[in-house]
Amino acid sequence: xxxxxxxxxxxxxxxxxxxxxxxxxxxxxxxxxxxxxxxxxxxxxxxxxxxxxxxxxxxxxxxxxxxxxxxxxxxxxxxxxxxxxxxxxxxxxxxxxxxxxxxxxxxxxxxxxxxxxxxxxxxxxxxxxxxxxxxxxxxxxxxxxxxxxxxxxxxxxxxxxxxxxxxxxxxxxxxxxxxxxxxxxxxxxxxxxxxxxxxxxxxxxxxxxxxxxxxxxxxxxxxxxxxxxxxxxxxxxxxxxxxxxxxxxxxxxxxxxxxxxxxxxxxxxxxxxxxxxxxxxxxxxxxxxxxxxxxxxxxxxxxxxxxxxxxxxxxxxxxxxxxxxxxxxxxxxxxxxxxxxxxxxxxxxxxxxxxxxxxxxxxxxxxxxxxxxxxxxxxxxxxxxxxxxxxxxxxxxxxxxxxxxxxxxxxxxxxxxxxxxxxxxxxxxxxxxxxxxxxxxxxxxxxxxxxxxxxxxxxxxxxxxxxxxxxxxxxxxxxxxxxxxxxxxxxxxxxxxxxxxxxxxxxxxxxxxxxxxxxxxxxxxxxxxxxxxxxxxxxxxxxxxxxxxxxxxxxxxxxxxxxxxxxxxxxxxxxxxxxxxxxxxxxxxxxxxxxxxxxxxxxxxxxxxxxxxxxxxxxxxxxxxxxxxxxxxxxxxxxxxxxxxxxxxxxxxxxxxxxxxxxxxxxxxxxxxxxxxxxxxxxxxxxxxxxxxxxxxxxxxxxxxxxxxxxxxxxxxxxxxxxxxxxxxxxxxxxxxxxxxxxxxxxxxxxxxxxxxxxxxxxxxx
RNA sequence: GCCGCGGUGGCGGAAUUGGCUUACGCGCACGGUUCAAAACCGUGUGAGGGCAACCUCGUGUGGGUUCGAGUCCCACCCGCGGCACCA
Numbered sequence: 001x002x003x004x005x006x007x008x009x010x011x012x013x014x015x016x017x018x019x020x021x022x023x024x025x026x027x028x029x030x031x032x033x034x035x036x037x038x039x040x041x042x043x044x045x046x047x048x049x050x051x052x053x054x055x056x057x058x059x060x061x062x063x064x065x066x067x068x069x070x071x072x073x074x075x076x077x078x079x080x081x082x083x084x085x086x087x088x089x090x091x092x093x094x095x096x097x098x099x100x101x102x103x104x105x106x107x108x109x110x111x112x113x114x115x116x117x118x119x120x121x122x123x124x125x126x127x128x129x130x131x132x133x134x135x136x137x138x139x140x141x142x143x144x145x146x147x148x149x150x151x152x153x154x155x156x157x158x159x160x161x162x163x164x165x166x167x168x169x170x171x172x173x174x175x176x177x178x179x180x181x182x183x184x185x186x187x188x189x190x191x192x193x194x195x196x197x198x199x200x201x202x203x204x205x206x207x208x209x210x211x212x213x214x215x216x217x218x219x220x221x222x223x224x225x226x227x228x229x230x231x232x233x234x235x236x237x238x239x240x241x242x243x244x245x246x247x248x249x250x251x252x253x254x255x256x257x258x259x260x261x262x263x264x265x266x267x268x269x270x271x272x273x274x275x276x277x278x279x280x281x282x283x284x285x286x287x288x289x290x291x292x293x294x295x296x297x298x299x300x301x302x303x304x305x306x307x308x309x310x311x312x313x314x315x316x317x318x319x320x321x322x323x324x325x326x327x328x329x330x331x332x333x334x335x336x337x338x339x340x341x342x343x344x345x346x347x348x349x350x351x352x353x354x355x356x357x358x359x360x361x362x363x364x365x366x367x368x369x370x371x372x373x374x375x376x377x378x379x380x381x382x383x384x385x386x387x388x389x390x391x392x393x394x395x396x397x398x399x400x401x402x403x404x405x406x407x408x409x410x411x412x413x414x415x416x417x418x419x420x421x422x423x424x425x426x427x428x429x430x431x432x433x434x435x436x437x438x439x440x441x442x443x444x445x446x447x448x449x450x451x452x453x454x455x456x457x458x459x460x461x462x463x464x465x466x467x468x469x470x471x472x473x474x475x476x477x478x479x480x481x482x483x484x485x486x487x488x489x490x491x492x493x494x495x496x497x498x499x500x501x502x503x504x505x506x507x508x509x510x511x512x513x514x515x516x517x518x519x520x521x522x523x524x525x526x527x528x529x530x531x532x533x534x535x536x537x538x539x540x541x542x543x544x545x546x547x548x549x550x551x552x553x554x555x556x557x558x559x560x561x562x563x564x565x566x567x568x569x570x571x572x573x574x575x576x577x578x579x580x581x582x583x584x585x586x587x588x589x590x591x592x593x594x595x596x597x598x599x600x601x602x603x604x605x606x607x608x609x610x611x612x613x614x615x616x617x618x619x620x621x622x623x624x625x626x627x628x629x630x631x632x633x634x635x636x637x638x639x640x641x642x643x644x645x646x647x648x649x650x651x652x653x654x655x656x657x658x659x660x661x662x663x664x665x666x667x668x669x670x671x672x673x674x675x676x677x678x679x680x681x682x683x684x685x686x687x688x689x690x691x692x693x694x695x696x697x698x699x700x701x702x703x704x705x706x707x708x709x710x711x712x713x714x715x716x717x718x719x720x721x722x723x724x725x726x727x728x729x730x731x732x733x734x735x736x737x738x739x740x741x742x743x744x745x746x747x748x749x750x751x752x753x754x755x756x757x758x759x760x761x762x763x764x765x766x
Numbered sequence: 767g768c769c770g771c772g773g774u775g776g777c778g779g780a781a782u783u784g785g786c787u788u789a790c791g792c793g794c795a796c797g798g799u800u801c802a803a804a805a806c807c808g809u810g811u812g813a814g815g816g817c818a819a820c821c822u823c824g825u826g827u828g829g830g831u832u833c834g835a836g837u838c839c840c841a842c843c844c845g846c847g848g849c850a851c852c853a
Contacts, residue, residue, distance in 0.1 A: 213770050220769055327851040337853045589791050641790035710786055715834040717786055755833050765833045
C-alpha cells in the first residue's frame with residue numbers, strides 16, 4: 001500500500017479527537033507548559049501559509065513536550081472584533097456576527113486539517129458577551145484606578161464619507177475607501193495611561209526571554225530620555241519651559257522655538273506682539289497641513305518670529321527671540337525647544353572619549369531655580385476609543401448631574417445591541433449613537449436620565465488578556481480562577497509576528513502588570529519567552545496579496561501533497577525567525593522525503609538492533625540529540641535536515657531494525673504527526689505515538705569512534721587520514737610524517753612547530 | 767539620522783562557536799525504468815586549469831590578529847526590518 005496522505009490524515013485527526021489526548025488538565029501532577037500563539041482574526045480569506053508556519057512550529061514543540069511528560073496547555077480562540085466584518089456589513093447588510101461565525105467555521109476546518117493538536121474545549125471568542133464581560137470589567141478597574149481618562153484628541157476624519165477612520169484605514173494621508181484626503185477632527189476620546197507603566201515596561205524586559213530585536217524595538221518605541229526642564233522668563237512675567245537633554249549647551253542657546261499649538265502663542269497674540277497677522281497666517285497654514293505634509297515636508301523647515309517679545313536666557317540674562325515653527329512637536333516634552341545651532345551631540349561624545357572638560361551644571365541650575373530634572377517618553381497614552389460598531393461597548397454612562405459614571409459590575413456585560421443598519425452617523429460618532437433606546441439609560445447613581453458612552457474599544461482590548469481566559473474559559477464569576485492562574489501562568493512560550501511587537505505585545509504586558517497590581521494575576525510579566533516567526537512571502541519575493549494574485553492557499557497544498565508535507569516544508573524552508581519566499585518545488589521535496597520514510601517501513605524487521613551496523617546506531621543517537629535540542633531552540637530547519645540524513649543512511653542499510661525505525665518515527669512525529677502515527681500503528685502498536693515517551697540519547701553511543709584527521713601544512717589542508725577519535729599527538733605525528741603527500745610538501749624544509757587539535761587536525765608549520 | 771538584523775554555490779540555506787566551507791533540500795546535467803512521463807530510481811554538481819593524481823582561487827570590500835578566520839578586531843560598502851523634526 002502506498003502513501004496516501006488524504007486518507008490517513010483524516011483518519012488520525014478524527015481518532016485524536018475521539019481519544020481527547022490533547023486536552024490540558026488543571027492541577028495535574030505533571031509539570032505544566034503553557035504554549036501560545038497569537039490567536040487569529042477570522043478573516044474571510046482563511047488561513048495564510050504564514051499562519052501555518054507559526055502554528056506548526058508550536059505544534060511541534062507541544063507534541064514533543066507532551067511526549068516528554070509535560071501537561072501542556074495549547075489553546076485556540078478568535079480575535080473576532082474588527083473592521084473588515086463591519087465594512088462587509090456596511091456593504092452587504094450581513095451582520096458581523098453572522099460573518100464571524102461563518103469565518104470561524106472555515107478557520108476551524110483548516111486548523112483541524114493541518115493536524116494542530118489544540119485543546120478545543122478551551123476555545124474562546126472576543127465577541128462573545130461572556131468573554132467581553134471581563135474585557136469591560138478590566139476597563140472599569142482601570143477607570144476606577146484613574147488610569148482611564150478622557151481628553152480631546154484628533155481622529156482621522158474623511159470629509160467625503162463623513163466617518164472617523166482607524167489609522168490603518170488611512171493610506172498615504174488618504175481615505176482607504178474613497179481616496180479623499182483625510183483631515184484631523186478633534187473629539188473627546190478615552191485614553192489609557194500606559195505611560196505610567198513606561199519605566200516598568202522597559203525595566204522588566206530584563207526578566208523575560210525575548211529576542212533582542214523585540215526588546216530593542218519596545219525600548220525604542222517607549223523612547224525614554226532623561227533631561228532637564230529649563231524655565232525661560234518672557235518679558236511679561238510669563239515663562240516658557242523647555243525640555244533638553246543637553247542643559248550644558250544652554251550658554252550657546254540663541255533663540256527659542258515653540259510649537260504652533262503651544263498655549264503661549266495664543267496669549268502672546270492677545271498681548272503686545274508686533275506682527276500678529278503674520279503669526280496668525282502661519283498658524284492657518286499649519287492647520288491646513290495634514291499629518292503627512294507636516295512630516296513629509298520636514299526637510300524644509302518653516303516658521304515665523306513673534307516680533308517684539310523676547311525670552312531671557314537664564315544663564316547669562318541675554319534677550320533672545322521666540323519663533324513659532326511646526327517642526328516642534330506639541331506632544332513631546334514641553335512643546336518648546338531651545339535652539340543651540342552651534343552645538344552638536346558629537347562634541348559631547350568627543351569630549352567624553354578624550355577626557356576633555358565637561359562642566360556639570362545640572363545641579364547648579366537646580367540651586368538657581370532655573371531647571372529641574374525631567375524624563376520624557378516618546379510613548380503616548382493609548383487612545384482607547386473607536387467610533388465604530390463592531391467592538392466592545394465602553395461600559396460608562398454620561399449623567400448631567402453625576403458626570404461620568406461606571407456601569408455597576410453586576411450589570412456587566414454591556415451588550416452590543418443588534419443593529420440592522422451600520423451607516424455612519426456623519427458626526428464622527430459610532431453607529432451606536434443612532435440607537436436611541438440603547439443610548440438612553442438611567443444613571444446608575446442618581447437614577448436620573450443619562451446617556452451611554454457610544455465609543456467602542458479598539459481591537460487591542462480583547463487581545464490584551466485573552467491568554468488568561470484560556471485558563472478558565474467558562475468561569476462566570478471572575479475572569480479566571482486564581483488557583484488556576486497560579487498553576488498555569490506565566491505563558492512559557494509565546495510566538496507571534498514582529499508586527500505586534502510595539503502594539504499588542506506592549507499593551508498586553510501593560511494590562512498584565514495592572515492586573516498584577518490589583519491582585520488579580522500572580523506575576524507582573526505574562527510571557528516568559530517570546531519568539532517571532534518570519535513572514536512567508538510569495539514566490540516572487542513580494543508580500544502575498546489578492547491584488548497581486550500571488551497568494552498560496554494552504555488548503556490547496558494540503559489537498560495536493562498532504563498536511564504533513566506542508567507542515568514539514570514550513571519548518572524546513574529556512575530559519576524560523578527569518579522572512580522567506582515560498583517555493584512550490586520545496587513542498588515536492590518534502591513529499592519525496594515522506595515517501596522514503598513510508599517505504600522504509602516495508603524493509604523493517606523485528607530483530608535486535610545489536611545486529612545492525614554500529615554506524616547507524618551512532619547516527620540514531622546523534623539524531624535524537626540534534627532533533628531534541630533543535631526543537632528547543634526553534635531551529636526546526638536543521639532538525640529536519642538531520643532527520644533526512646538519518647533516513648538517507650537507513651535507506652542504505654540492508655536490514656533495518658524495528659526499534660531504530662521506531663525512534664525515527666518518534667522524532668518525526670512532532671513535524672509530520674499523521675504519517676508517523678500511521679506507520680507507528682502499522683508496526684503493531686496499539687497506543688498513540690503521542691502517548692509514548694520521547695526517545696533519549698546515550699552520549700556514549702552518540703560519540704564518534706573514528707574520525708577523519710585533517711592534515712594541514714601551514715594551515716592548508718593537504719591530506720586526510722582515518723584515525724581513532726582519541727589518537728594521541730605522538731601517534732598522529734608519526735602517521736602524518738610517514739605520508740607520501742606530506743613528505744613531498746616538507747622535503748628540504750625545517751619543521752618549525754606542530755599544532756595538534758585532538759580529534760580534529762594536525763598542522764605542520766614549516 | 768537612530769536602533770536591530772543580515773550579506774556563504776544557479777536558489778533556500780548548513781557550519782559542534784577559531785579547525786575539511788557549502789550539510790540538508792530545490793534546481794540542473796547525465797544515466798536507468800518507461801510507448802511516454804514525474805510528485806520514480808541511480809550518479810554527478812563552487813569557479814578556473816589539467817588525460818590524470820593534483821594545483822590555484824573562493825564566504826560583500828579593504829586592512830589586521832592567528833599555525834589556521836565565514837566566525838575575532840578596525841575601517842567601509844550594500845540589503846532588510848523598526849522608529850524618526852523626539853529637542
